[in-house]
Amino acid sequence: MTVTGERAAPAAPEARPTSVPNRTGIEVGPKRRLRESTLDEKFNVLGALVAGPTVTTLLFGWFTPLTGPIGWVVVSFVLFIAFYSLLVSLRSDREEVKDRITTVLLISAGVVLFGALVFVVIYTVGRGTIALPHLNFFTQTMQFAGPLDGLDVGGIAHAIVGTLIQISIALAITIPLGITTAVFLNEVGGRFARFVRTISDAMTALPSIVAGLFVYAAIIQLITHQRSGFAAALAIAVMMLPIIIRASDVVLRLVPGNLREASYALGSTRWRTVWGVVLPTARSGLVTAVILGTARGIGETSPVLLTSGITAVMNLNPFSGPMISLPLQVFDFVKSPEPNIIARGFGTAAVLILLVLLLFVVARLIGGKGPGQLSDRQRRRVAGQSADDARRMNRTPAASPAAPLAAQPTGTPAPANPEETSQ
Template identity: 40%
Template sequence: MSHAAVQDTPTPVPPPGGPGSLSQRSLPRWAPAGFALLGILVGVGIGTAAGLDSKVQWGLIAVIAFVVISYVVTSTVENQRQARDRLATSVVWVCFVLAVIPLFSLLWTTISRGIEVLDGYFLSHSMAGVPSAEVGGGVYHALIGTLEQVGIATVISAPIGLLTAVYLVEYGKGALARAVTFFVDVMTGIPSIVAGLFILSIMLMTEIKPSGLMGALALAILMIPVVVRSTEEMLKLVPNELREASLALGVPKWRTILKVVLPTAIGGITTGVMLAIARIAGETAPIILLVFGSQLINPNPFQGAQSSLPFYIFEQYKAGEVASIDRAWAAALVLIAFVMILNLVARGIARWKAPKTGR
């Protein structure tokens, strides 16, 4: 065959939608929502036809139908690569929904049960002289106890955690730094009851009476490793170029840390401290051991028994009366609101102190 004949031979063009085409068929953007709706309909239909009473079984059938329908339709319309990608995306969405449902269920139950009792009177009165079976009383004494105990724990643990993180990042080398890091990791996972037992042993040896301060010391033990770990990660994110520029100008290292490193990471450090506060605000075991609880308002955390929101919830629910259980749900709602406010404040500070980026 001549060279001219070879040049005149037309090049085969792949059919539209084939593997070599630039314009392959694709599903519309609303396809995942349609697959989900179809999966729900399949779950309801099979559950009704089979006479299944549990809605959980209906949900599992709908989830399986959603994943199968997504994969089959995508494989048919598009290709196997897109089908596998759709399958992975569907599994991620299913896991997300399965994780969110219990959280929303818990939040909805707490709000619906707690809102019946939560009002101004509940927030401004204590349980002094109110029997557990009677309606009335409030959470004021427990709220005061929580604010004081968490505040003392923060004053103790925040400086210790901050300075420990600065040592590990800026100075720590060798066996001592490795030992400190190891013990910080161990302390992060210790149960709260262990911290309470540690402070209780000290109280028994020194004959110290229960008080809010003892509970705050146990909470500080739980808070320190969280502050250390979060602060350490924030300090590692500070660019070394900033440190080198400051040291090149003859600034001492301690002043570089104080004037350059810490202000750069202050947003993340504050966020970590706020999240650590939110973590210890719901601890109950150390308070039961060390604070003992009280029905009266005790504004002095250094003397006498105190209460706290977690202890109040435990105490009221343990009573078993209708009125006390309602108060327990209302106190749980107050505690959730307290933790939520702390998280919102932490996010606001992080966004406020975040480095400004420009184009």
């Protein structure tokens, strides 16, 4: 029973979940981020992660005579997939179960590949730390070092210099040839372009030993009659060229077509458009292609083994005498049964791995942005140039001789000529 004259307190509004209206004004449900996991998804993953290793431990320790860490990991992963699919199927349909299992398999494959890379790097660098702390390892050669000498004698300076000389010659050959071929494939086209693209794709899968045999038969046996750094550089160039062509081809395809059309509309020729529009737009991607090809060439061993020769002294002339490189030096070191020589081999391999990883990091930093995307520094520079142009265009023009005439009253006619003014 209510008292007369008193109003009932208004009821509190009912709490409603946050919803997102679509264009027609109909609410379509709460907003959720695509990368955000729900509580059910987290429970499914954590439950499968706990159940899989637990059941595997019971199988290996109690119910079956299974042993071994590798078998334990394999069985744990299989049971994890089984429990995860079971938990997901409780509240999802068949298609969603397939999607979740595929996602887990892809993530697991990425983890395995990354783990293998980390293991190789850590193991090689760990074994190479015996030789890496010695300064002479980077400044001396193996000319006066014997197999029984300690790590304080000898080094890989000749291999480092040989690698730099060979890769420089290979870059001088592959950069203009590879980028020009990629430009031809994208800007000219035609039947011959399809043939060239097919050949370059086939050369990507060419075994490195075949490239070494080709250079050995065509250059060493017929022309130079001796192994040299130049022959090794040619073999490395054969391996680098398809990588640079393929990567540059993909990058040039990403250049927007309207940029070419705008250049043609302004009256520019095809090659002027390529030189002034296409190549500057894809500059970062082309640099990435060159660095990836360089990383491939630095690590080649089979073609260098047949073409460069093995030496323990410094050779700065790539056209005369054998010239060893880092991969070939590793191969030569690890053949020895002496622990110190093997330690030098792992140290050389560690230097090679760190050099290749450095090149890939540089490629990632340079090629992290697509064509036309500017970095923060470039964006600030463009903004500064735009501000300077705006200030220059808004600047007040200087007073001209016709300015006093404009200041006269409207009703006063301007004199026709100076003679009427004098009269």
